[in-house]
Amino acid sequence: MARLASPRYYLPVLLILLLFALPLFVKSPYYLHIMAMVLFWAYMATAWNIVGGFAGQLSLGHGAYVAAGAYTSSLLFAYLGISPWFGMFIGGLVAGLMGFLVGYPTLRLRGAYYALATVGFAEGFRVILTNTTHIGKWKTGGAEGFMIPLLGNAPQHMQFISKVPYYYLILVLFLILVLICRWIDGSKLGYYLTALREDEDAALALGINTARVKLVAATLSAFFAGVGGVFYAQLIRYLEPNAIAGPIMSNQIVFLAIVGGRGTVLGPALGGLVLTLIGEITRVVFNQIMGLHLFLYGLLVVLFVIFKPRGLIEFLEVLWNRLVNLLERREGKHAA
Amino acid sequence: MFFKARTGIVFLLVAFLVTLLVAGCGGGGASKGEVKEVKIGNILPLSGSAAPLGKIGKEAREMAVEEINAAGGIKSLGGAKIKMIFADSKGDPATGVAEAERLITQERVALITGTYQSGVALPVSEVTERYKVPFFVPVPSEDVITERGFKYVFRLAEKTSWRNREQVKFIQDMASKFGTPVKTVALIYEDTAWGQGAAKGWEKYLGEAGLQIVLKEPYPRNSSDLTPVVLKVKQLKPDIIFLCSYVSDAALLTNTFAEHKVKPLAFIGTSGGFADPVYFKTTGDNCEYFFDISTWEPDVNRPFSKEVNEKFKQKYGYDMNAEAVKAYVAMYVIKDALERAGSLDPEAIRKALAETKLTSGVTQMYAPEIAFDESGQMIHAPLVICQFRKVDGKMERVTVWPEKDARPGWKPVWPFPGWDKK
Secondary structure (H helix, E strand, O other): OOHHHOHHHHHHHHHHHHHHHHHHHOOOHHHHHHHHHHHHHHHHHHHHHHHHHHOOOOOOOHHHHHHHHHHHHHHHHHHHOOOHHHHHHHHHHHHHHHHHHHHHHHOOOOOOHHHHHHHHHHHHHHHHHHHOOEEOOEEOOHHHOEEOOOOOOEHHHOEOOOOHHHHHHHHHHHHHHHHHHHHHHHOHHHHHHHHHHHOHHHHHHOOOOHHHHHHHHHHHHHHHHHHHHHHHHHHHOEEOHHHHOOHHHHHHHHHHHHHHHOOOOOHHHHHHHHHHHHHHHHHHHOOOOOOHHHHHHHHHHHHHHHHOOOOOHHHHHHHHHHHHHHHHHHHHHHHO | OOOOHHHHHHHHHHHHHHHHHHHHHHOOOOOOOOOOEEEEEEEEOOOOOOHHHHHHHHHHHHHHHHHHHHOOOEHHHOOEEEEEEEEEOOOOHHHHHHHHHHHHHOOOOOEEEEOOOHHHHHHHHHHHHHHOOOEEEOOOOOHHHHOOOOOOEEEOOOOHHHHHHHHHHHHHHHHHHHOOOOOEEEEEEEOOHHHHHHHHHHHHHHHHHOOEEEEEEEEOOOOOOOHHHHHHHHHHOOOEEEEEOOHHHHHHHHHHHHHOOOOOOEEEEOOHHHHOHHHHHHHHHHHOOOEEEEOOOOOOOOOOHHHHHHHHHHHHOOOOOHHHHHHHHHHHHHHHHHHHHOOOOHHHHHHHHHOOOEOOOHHHHOOOOEOEOOOOEEOOOOOEEEEEEEEOOEEEEEEEEOHHHOOOOOOOOOOOOOOOOO
16 A cells, blocks of 8 residues: 555556546547547557567568458357457457467568568458458458448447447557556566667577567567457448558558657557547548648657657656656655 | 757647647537528548549539528528538548547537448448438449448449449440440459459349350559550450559550550440549540440530539539539438428438439439439439540540430440551
């Protein structure tokens, strides 16, 4: 309990409680939908960060894992009646396996090979999804996309009329992922990854099996991306290969993570939160002039990158330290 | 450092608060008592690669609404004016869904229309169905949109497969009229939702007509070289070549066919790239005598067509296209339904839309009768075939089929006369 008295502990707890309490104040389904999407992007950027940030291996094809998860759970549900609650794990495992298969031959190589392999693999996967209309008797829709059967309110199949359950679902997923990342960051694996990212030769010399460590990171990252894909599928209920497996998805994830602060635990999530909100707000507010919202969005991003090249996380760190110091000082006074 | 951390944070916070405030002001509640305006939500691709197409759809709608409001608005609602609320889908399904949620729950629109892309219309229709808000679809043509038993979806456009049905009908009609037997067909299409849908339709209707498909060739959109495709076609010598392409591939295919002097009985496009003005610029004389299918042409022989297009051209500087006509006509169909509904109750509007039977007025420029079947699908969506012909030295789309819609005095040139006779 004594630890809870320190702002370093009670502040995050307060923040989490606030996130959980949000649906009590925000009743509009639209705002809840946007918040769910914001958390989705924060989640995706955090998942990418495991391989892209911690391990420092630029993956430009996470869309493929998102799609793998989304398609796996949706097909299993539509044709075998397996609830997406289970499909979520199966989808994650399929995506993880894909991450492993892409990483296995390429993560042994240095330099741009892994990045190239991920681009090539994701593009290939997108083309396969686009041109495959059937798997056996299962219709996948090809380029026309796949629609998840609308059931109305069916909690056992992860479909809800209200937006509140979606919000809580992605919030819980997000928090779990952040905790895992925190754990990785402080674990042996985290130190291996840091060593590898900073200087691969030195890490090798220290006896770290860098190829294996990279592979673990890539597989974990793909697994969580796949789980996120299942959430996307259930929220939007329509899978279009170009939108979900294409460069738009892959690049967006990388972009959010880098602007937010690659390699830190909370940076990518912050990027996802801030940039998605800004994108949404500018689109709604400045929709009178065509394309203006993208211009403003781009301008803000340029400013962020120029002034905070290490990521938006710098803002947060400064703010955080200030707040903690302030609170600690106040408490100190009280004690005196 | 002129950009200190503190100013940075303040700047961020202020930016957020301001935008949130402005955003918050946008969401007004439904007006009680007397109806002053009818809010209609429009989801269009206003940025991204389809932005030019979203723009022309927006312009056509704005022109129609100006006219409707100037003529006294919705009379059964005490002259209420139509207020258009535009939302940008970026052509992305997820963004379309978010915008549909916003338009319904924040803006409280009476009806949603638009989306241009079928891929956005499909998920948006799930949102509107859930909230029981009518969704009027003027352009997206993927068959399945009106084939899921939804009650709140109404589509003015034809189904994709209807185009393929008419194309097949057209070649059979030409074959018998000109005494040129048609046996074999090659299908060349982009590997997108649109192209795959067309291929499915062609296979179905060609099969029913007993024609043989000798080549099915999907290619990736925006290819840099399509010579291998063209050489395959040349070797197989099909009687007819069906094409489904966006503009850059349409032009590339046309020019490569010219280079290799491929000579079937006819080249037949499926709108899209072939209907883009850029196509004429990049192909020059090569596209002469090609056919294309659409629902409307500037020269089509229908009432109000010329007048409305003339007005549009004066206002915006270019001709309407089939999609703009559908968007324009859609607003009049919606106006008619609102007039008969006499209320903003979504159920009343839905019922009025379902009972639509428009046989007079400017909607004639699109079809003589506008009515929807039980699935919400427009029953007699009109389709015409045009041929690219030189009129006074300038390439034009000349409507040639069916005869009643044809440009007076023009008949199709069949078979394709060859590349040397141009």
